Amino acid sequence: MPDAVVAERVVKRYRAGEVEVTALRGVTFTLPERRFAALIGPSGSGKTTLLNMIGALDRPSEGRLVVLGEEVGHLSRRQAARFRAERIGFVFQDFNLIPVLTAAENVEYPLVMVQSWPAEKRRKRVAELLAAVDMTSEANKRPDQLSGGQKQRVAIARALATGAKLVLADEPTANLDGETAQRVIALMRRIRDEEGVTFLFSTHDPRIIGAVDTILRIEDGAVRMEAPKEAAHA
Amino acid sequence: MPRVILLAARNLTRLWRRSLLTGGLVAIGVVAVLLFVAAAGSFKAMMIGQITDSYLGHLQVHRRGYVAAVETLPLHLNMSARQARTVEEVAGTIPEIVAIAPRVKFGALFSNFNETTNIRINGIDPARELRVAPALPDRFLRGEREGLLERGEILVPELLARGLNVQVGDSVVLIATNRDGSVNGRTLKVRAIIAGVTGPGGRDGYIHIDDARAILRSPEAEVSEFVLRARDLDAIPRAAAALETAFAARAPEGQRPPFEVHPWERLSPFAAIANMIDVMALGIRVLLIAIVLVAVMNVMIMAVYERIREIGTIAAMGTPPGRILGLFLAEGFLLGAVGVAIGIGLAYGAVALLNVFPVTFSFGQQTGLLLRPTLPAEEVLLVGGIVLAVAILAALQPAWKAARLDPILALRHV
Numbered sequence: 001m002p003d004a005v006v007a008e009r010v011v012k013r014y015r016a017g018e019v020e021v022t023a024l025r026g027v028t029f030t031l032p033e034r035r036f037a038a039l040i041g042p043s044g045s046g047k048t049t050l051l052n053m054i055g056a057l058d059r060p061s062e063g064r065l066v067v068l069g070e071e072v073g074h075l076s077r078r079q080a081a082r083f084r085a086e087r088i089g090f091v092f093q094d095f096n097l098i099p100v101l102t103a104a105e106n107v108e109y110p111l112v113m114v115q116s117w118p119a120e121k122r123r124k125r126v127a128e129l130l131a132a133v134d135m136t137s138e139a140n141k142r143p144d145q146l147s148g149g150q151k152q153r154v155a156i157a158r159a160l161a162t163g164a165k166l167v168l169a170d171e172p173t174a175n176l177d178g179e180t181a182q183r184v185i186a187l188m189r190r191i192r193d194e195e196g197v198t199f200l201f202s203t204h205d206p207r208i209i210g211a212v213d214t215i216l217r218i219e220d221g222a223v224r225m226e227a228p229k230e231a232a233h234a
Numbered sequence: 235m236p237r238v239i240l241l242a243a244r245n246l247t248r249l250w251r252r253s254l255l256t257g258g259l260v261a262i263g264v265v266a267v268l269l270f271v272a273a274a275g276s277f278k279a280m281m282i283g284q285i286t287d288s289y290l291g292h293l294q295v296h297r298r299g300y301v302a303a304v305e306t307l308p309l310h311l312n313m314s315a316r317q318a319r320t321v322e323e324v325a326g327t328i329p330e331i332v333a334i335a336p337r338v339k340f341g342a343l344f345s346n347f348n349e350t351t352n353i354r355i356n357g358i359d360p361a362r363e364l365r366v367a368p369a370l371p372d373r374f375l376r377g378e379r380e381g382l383l384e385r386g387e388i389l390v391p392e393l394l395a396r397g398l399n400v401q402v403g404d405s406v407v408l409i410a411t412n413r414d415g416s417v418n419g420r421t422l423k424v425r426a427i428i429a430g431v432t433g434p435g436g437r438d439g440y441i442h443i444d445d446a447r448a449i450l451r452s453p454e455a456e457v458s459e460f461v462l463r464a465r466d467l468d469a470i471p472r473a474a475a476a477l478e479t480a481f482a483a484r485a486p487e488g489q490r491p492p493f494e495v496h497p498w499e500r501l502s503p504f505a506a507i508a509n510m511i512d513v514m515a516l517g518i519r520v521l522l523i524a525i526v527l528v529a530v531m532n533v534m535i536m537a538v539y540e541r542i543r544e545i546g547t548i549a550a551m552g553t554p555p556g557r558i559l560g561l562f563l564a565e566g567f568l569l570g571a572v573g574v575a576i577g578i579g580l581a582y583g584a585v586a587l588l589n590v591f592p593v594t595f596s597f598g599q600q601t602g603l604l605l606r607p608t609l610p611a612e613e614v615l616l617v618g619g620i621v622l623a624v625a626i627l628a629a630l631q632p633a634w635k636a637a638r639l640d641p642i643l644a645l646r647h648v
Contacts, residue, residue: 052642055550057550057641057642058642077555078554078555081549081552081553081554081555082552082554083552084550084551084552085551085552085553086552088552090547090550090551092547092645094543096543096544096547096645098544098547098548099248100241100244100245100247100248101241101244109548109551110551110552110553112237113237113238113241113548113553113557113561114548114551114552114553114554114557158551162552
């Protein structure tokens with residue numbers, strides 16, 4: 001099975017005022033495709049930094065980072081945008097839906113503004129995705145008319161709209177109640193099973209940690225792969 | 235592109251009161267400019283039409299030095315018959331000139347047999363005068379317009395008629411000093427009382443050119459000035475240039491031509507007012523640009539600031555920077571377009587109202603002038619174009635900032 005992410009001695013430094021901070025110190029790991037994985041670690045350990053680099057939003061200072069077969073460290077701003085548009089889906093803690101658009105239009109957004117799909121193909125894809133996240137009946141509601149769980153389901157459908165093979169989710173259940181969080185996790189897991197999409201979560205949420213098949217623990221700027229049971233006991 | 239415009243329109247509805255307020259501000263600016271242009275433009279066109287069509291003509295040709303001394307209407311600076319023929323010949327060769335009429339001008343004493351006062355007289359050829367000043371009959375307040383004037387008749391300016399209590403049909407006497415210093419007089423019948431108009435010659439009397447020459451005992455058909463009509467107002471500069479070139483070509487080598495050509499602007503002080511109106515119109519347009527620039531830029535800067543996380547989200551999804559730029563430019567454009575649409579609608583409404591309930595005004599000694607504003611389509615297009623261009627320009631900086639935002643920093647924004 002090909003790998004979704006290959007990190008080799010990835011280092012990330014950035015400047016905080018006068019001080020140079022090393023967020024990641026030679027991270028090395030491999031995440032195969034179709035995994036349902038969690039990136040865990042204490043606050044400030046570099047989870048978001050690593051997720052940003054995997055999502056081609058940021059570049060490593062050193063090392064090699066290959067995502068879905070593409071070495072993302074060398075992509076220009078424009079190439080990175082295209083790579084994200086075609087291959088990566090993002091799910092955010094605060095859902096980040098566009099408030100003036102309906103649920104269907106939010107899902108449709110990347111197909112119109114990021115890629116230019118023809119109208120008929122677009123409508124079909126949106127209908128499929130809304131059905132997949134069980135939001136067909138709420139298609140015409142705006143985000144302020146949806147519950148937190150519904151918003152996150154719309155966000156997941158949006159992340160998958162352009163056929164992303166890797167979904168990066170930053171604390172996707174942090175703003176959801178227990179039952180809703182469980183339903184959203186189950187939904188993502190089903191999508192992984194049915195569509196072969198790799199999910200990588202940055203999370204503290206034990207409900208996610210208990211549901212994933214791979215744990216990437218990040219500590220002191222380094223990553224260690226763990227089996228879910230080890231993480232649960234850690 | 236239509237989807238970008240649609241999304242931009244949706245974005246403007248987020249804070250619809252703010253968008254409406256900004257559009258309203260732009261609309262007020264557009265209304266102010268269009269109303270000013272409509273009113274001032276109509277006033278200008280009316281006055282220029284009155285000045286050129288009812289007495290001054292489009293251009294005048296004089297013997298060199300005549301205009302500089304025009305206050306005394308110097309008879310010794312009249313053109314000789316030979317010079318007058320030269321001017322007519324030259325004018326006949328210039329396609330931009332459609333009519334030419336001679337005038338003999340002089341100062342005289344005007345008497346109703348009880349009282350006497352001064353008057354400036356134009357001796358005219360009625361048929362030819364009507365071709366260069368077709369609106370002269372419109373100035374008739376009382377008396378027969380048809381044919382304008384016969385030999386033995388005089389058109390008396392209103393102020394003078396009122397002052398001396400002269401009526402149509404009365405007999406009056408004109409007495410003038412001739413070039414040789416002798417004095418001559420003639421009794422004339424008042425054909426009509428004519429309204430005065432603004433500017434030099436606006437309060438002159440008119441008699442037949444043959445009567446004028448008879449009073450002055452002219453030995454030949456001398457002419458004080460030629461009045462010319464160009465094909466239209468735009469053709470005046472070309473006609474003037476052609477006349478000057480032709481006169482220069484006929485002048486003896488090394489000498490200046492004996493004639494001077496004066497477009498109406500150089501003869502009427504209203505030209506300065508017309509220029510001032512143009513400058514004011516320019517000023518008010520600059521003010522409109524400032525209003526649009528400040529209003530739209532303010533809203534767009536706020537919009538970008540308020541939506542930084544959203545910009546980060548769409549950038550993270552892979553939206554190309556150019557499309558983010560386009561989205562915010564479209565919002566600025568739509569704000570301007572809303573203002574333009576409302577403003578043009580209101581301006582047309584206000585102009586229509588001003589035509590249904592006309593406003594009267596006074597200018598100089600003219601009273602009861604009717605303001606009949608019109609909105610030229612090209613002015614509406616120009617103002618609309620300026621506003622839309624400025625609205626896009628105002629949105630450019632915030633839009634550029636949005637397009638260049640680092641998605642990571644934008645997503646972290648609280």
